[in-house]
Amino acid sequence: MPELPEVEHAARCLRSWLAGRTIVRAEVEQSRVIGPSAPRTVAKALTGRHLVKLERRGKYLLFTFDKGQGALAHLGMTGKWLRRTPDDPPSHSRLRLFLDDGAVLHYRDPRMFGLFYLEPAEGLHRLRPVAQLGPEALDPKLDLAEVLRGSKQPVKVALMDQSRLAGLGNIYAAEVLYQVRIDPRRKAGELRPAEYKALERAIRQVLKRALKLQDVPEEITYVEEGGDNPFQVYGRPKERCRRCGGKIASFTQAGRTTWWCPGCQR
Numbered sequence: 001m002p003e004l005p006e007v008e009h010a011a012r013c014l015r016s017w018l019a020g021r022t023i024v025r026a027e028v029e030q031s032r033v034i035g036p037s038a039p040r041t042v043a044k045a046l047t048g049r050h051l052v053k054l055e056r057r058g059k060y061l062l063f064t065f066d067k068g069q070g071a072l073a074h075l076g077m078t079g080k081w082l083r084r085t086p087d088d089p090p091s092h093s094r095l096r097l098f099l100d101d102g103a104v105l106h107y108r109d110p111r112m113f114g115l116f117y118l119e120p121a122e123g124l125h126r127l128r129p130v131a132q133l134g135p136e137a138l139d140p141k142l143d144l145a146e147v148l149r150g151s152k153q154p155v156k157v158a159l160m161d162q163s164r165l166a167g168l169g170n171i172y173a174a175e176v177l178y179q180v181r182i183d184p185r186r187k188a189g190e191l192r193p194a195e196y197k198a199l200e201r202a203i204r205q206v207l208k209r210a211l212k213l214q215d216v217p218e219e220i221t222y223v224e225e226g227g228d229n230p231f232q233v234y235g236r237p238k239e240r241c242r243r244c245g246g247k248i249a250s251f252t253q254a255g256r257t258t259w260w261c262p263g264c265q266r
């Protein structure tokens with residue numbers, strides 16, 4: 001499932017694919033991904049546009065095109081941007097941008113939890129889902145003790161709360177807690193000062209490692225799609241912990257599966 005590193009990868013790809021290009025035509029399927037706008041309206045608004053800038057905020061992509069046209073996009077659970085030749089379309093393509101270099105950019109999303117909403121470019125940062133995001137997980141000035149202050153939520157759940165901290169999801173929250181040996185059930189507001197500092201470092205390390213792994217020019221395969229599993233605990237129930245030899249366990253927390261090592265996370 002896409003989290004900060006995967007969304008950042010999508011942003012880097014899209015910036016390079018769209019640099020200096022014009023969208024000569026767009027095709028948009030009727031689906032909940034494109035929101036309340038009619039497919040025809042979206043296609044028309046994108047035709048003739050070029051990208052001015054593309055920002056990532058948390059797990060959102062903020063597109064600014066010329067003529068003040070903008071779009072807010074999210075990859076949801078299975079979304080992915082792909083560049084293909086016209087004769088090689090992927091399945092589940094919800095939106096297609098035909099570029100003046102002959103390439104076709106597809107937004108592919110089998111489960112359709114993602115979105116691509118047309119919005120005026122100047123108002124993108126004021127949109128509610130963007131305005132309510134907490135600080136970026138990779139912000140060098142991140143103060144986790146402040147971010148989690150007073151939280152009675154389990155620390156794993158609080159780390160995934162985008163209004164506290166933007167960018168971490170189920171996978172990376174589990175991975176950073178494993179790295180610092182913290183039990184995911186502990187109360188987020190009650191860690192020791194040294195533990196907040198260690199968590200800040202772990203977040204940077206784990207996300208930067210993921211960004212490096214994904215420093216590939218084209219498509220990445222999500223681990224749920226059968227890609228390599230580079231993670232220490234995520235998706236490894238009953239395997240041995242590489243640190244203490246104990247068994248990796250999983251349980252449900254706020255409706256999501258949490259993986260951890262009961263042997264060395266306290």
Ligand SMILES: [Zn+2]
Binds near residue numbers: 242243244246265
């Ligand atoms: Zn262990």
